[in-house]
Amino acid sequence: MNHNPQSSDGKHDDDSALSDFLASLMDYAPTIPDELVEHYLAKSGFQCPDVRLIRLVAVATQKFVAEVASDALQHCKARQAAVVKDKREKQQKDKRLILTMDDLQSHCASIFIGVWK
Amino acid sequence: MSHGGVESTRDTKKGEERCSSLSGRPKADDFGRSVSKIAVAQICESVGYQGCKESALEALADISIRYLCDLGKNASFHANLAGRTECNVFDITRALEDLGDSHGFPGASEVGNCLVGSGTVREIVQFVDTKEEIPFAQPVPKFPVVRNQKLIPSFEHMKETPSGKHTPSWLPAFPDPHTYNHTPMWNERGSDPCADKIEQARQRRKAERALLRLQQRLVCNSSTGTSSSTVLDAKTENIQESRSSPFLAVPLQPGEKDVSEVVLPAKLSNEPIKDDHVSLLEAYAPAIEAMKTGPSNGLDSEKMFLPEKRPAVQFKFKTGKKVLGELLDLSLQKKGERSSTFFLRDEERDDKKRRAEFILRQTTEYPMELNQS
Numbered sequence: 001m002n003h004n005p006q007s008s009d010g011k012h013d014d015d016s017a018l019s020d021f022l023a024s025l026m027d028y029a030p031t032i033p034d035e036l037v038e039h040y041l042a043k044s045g046f047q048c049p050d051v052r053l054i055r056l057v058a059v060a061t062q063k064f065v066a067e068v069a070s071d072a073l074q075h076c077k078a079r080q081a082a083v084v085k086d087k088r089e090k091q092q093k094d095k096r097l098i099l100t101m102d103d104l105q106s107h108c109a110s111i112f113i114g115v116w117k
Numbered sequence: 118m119s120h121g122g123v124e125s126t127r128d129t130k131k132g133e134e135r136c137s138s139l140s141g142r143p144k145a146d147d148f149g150r151s152v153s154k155i156a157v158a159q160i161c162e163s164v165g166y167q168g169c170k171e172s173a174l175e176a177l178a179d180i181s182i183r184y185l186c187d188l189g190k191n192a193s194f195h196a197n198l199a200g201r202t203e204c205n206v207f208d209i210t211r212a213l214e215d216l217g218d219s220h221g222f223p224g225a226s227e228v229g230n231c232l233v234g235s236g237t238v239r240e241i242v243q244f245v246d247t248k249e250e251i252p253f254a255q256p257v258p259k260f261p262v263v264r265n266q267k268l269i270p271s272f273e274h275m276k277e278t279p280s281g282k283h284t285p286s287w288l289p290a291f292p293d294p295h296t297y298n299h300t301p302m303w304n305e306r307g308s309d310p311c312a313d314k315i316e317q318a319r320q321r322r323k324a325e326r327a328l329l330r331l332q333q334r335l336v337c338n339s340s341t342g343t344s345s346s347t348v349l350d351a352k353t354e355n356i357q358e359s360r361s362s363p364f365l366a367v368p369l370q371p372g373e374k375d376v377s378e379v380v381l382p383a384k385l386s387n388e389p390i391k392d393d394h395v396s397l398l399e400a401y402a403p404a405i406e407a408m409k410t411g412p413s414n415g416l417d418s419e420k421m422f423l424p425e426k427r428p429a430v431q432f433k434f435k436t437g438k439k440v441l442g443e444l445l446d447l448s449l450q451k452k453g454e455r456s457s458t459f460f461l462r463d464e465e466r467d468d469k470k471r472r473a474e475f476i477l478r479q480t481t482e483y484p485m486e487l488n489q490s
Binding site: 014015017018021022024025028029030031032033035036037039040041043044045046047048049050053056057059060061062063064065066068069070073096097098099100101103104108113115 | 172234
């Protein structure tokens with residue numbers, strides 16, 4: 001491991017970035033409520049009195065769910081585009097994007113999450 | 118955002134959850150699951166979805182809960198590995214890296230990186246910076262709710278010394294001896310046989326009176342169809358009636374004992390059952406004697422087929438008005454002459470009833486007369 005001043009500066013930057021980020025988390029309200037996160041973390045043995053870490057976990061979960069949802073959305077849009085391409089007369093009939101099990105399953109399989117109906 | 122499969126709004130989601138749980142028993146985790154469903158639905162909406170299937174939403178909520186639990190498990194594992202019980206940011210970072218291994222993150226292949234500059238954290242920072250803030254739709258109370266348990270007080274608390282050196286004083290105290298010791302019971306109430314007998318006799322008399330009243334009412338109700346023509350035959354009828362009921366019979370002289378059967382009038386019962394009625398009569402004997410003490414004006418020759426001292430008897434008038442009025446006047450007069458008996462209250466009630474009936478009949482009959490004239 002190299003400990004040159006640059007990397008140490010970088011570390012300091014990283015440290016400050018991290019601490020700044022954690023501080024900014026207090027202002028940010030994640031979609032997943034704190035009480036829910038605390039409940040499930042307590043269930044799994046996670047013990048931490050610091051609220052910032054709870055927020056961090058909440059944000060991480062939110063990011064994960066958003067990724068899964070957006071990938072499933074890509075599947076859904078691709079499917080719709082394929083349908084529209086085949087039948088031109090069906091002019092924007094099924095405009096609504098709906099989360100279905102098929103999209104979810106196909107994406108989750110790609111990230112090694114098994115989903116059964 | 119609406120559900121494709123099931124139409125519902127986010128606000129009614131909890132109600133829906135309750136409805137679906139009605140079919141099965143509510144589980145302990147239902148609240149957490151429903152809250153996570155709402156959160157996941159919000160996230161989907163922010164991503165761009167306009168609707169979702171119920172099953173898909175449930176699956177995604179389940180996935181997110183599992184992810185959350187996995188994060189916690191991993192973080193606590195790493196903390197324990199480092200000899201700590203409380204987790205810190207580095208434990209979470211390592212847990213994120215473990216979970217993110219499957220779909221990769223920048224810097225995953227690098228070994229020996231400081232965790233501060235981890236790719237996962239950077240991704241999260243990016244995510245927070247780019248994504249707009251979507252707070253949760255409703256305020257969530259602290260859960261699960263912990264009920265205050267009432268603990269059994271310890272020996273110290275009870276200021277008792279435990280009965281044995283082996284028992285420390287901070288253990289819960291033993292229950293009081295009266296809860297497990299059986300002591301003989303003594304009946305403190307002094308028994309007064311005379312008072313008991315008097316009380317018994319009083320209650321028996323009360324029962325007899327009630328039964329008598331009931332009998333009278335039954336007799337009155339049954340004695341319909343009597344007209345003025347039968348008034349002359351009152352005596353003979355009386356005698357006939359007496360065979361069927363002791364209350365319509367000729368009053369007994371003091372000292373006499375009536376051993377006839379107590380039978381309901383012919384309309385109500387057919388065959389008298391001897392056994393029961395004899396015993397009934399014996400029971401009624403004191404009541405009958407009490408009746409005798411009332412004023413006895415002898416039999417009324419014309420009007421009532423009941424002697425006067427008998428308690429108020431209801432009988433229906435189906436004769437002409439004059440006779441009706443006469444009959445009633447006389448009956449009322451006769452009542453006035455009577456002294457109060459046990460049955461005064463009954464008389465008043467029957468009297469009122471009779472008056473009401475009389476008035477009713479008059480109103481129905483008099484208009485006819487008026488019309489005619």
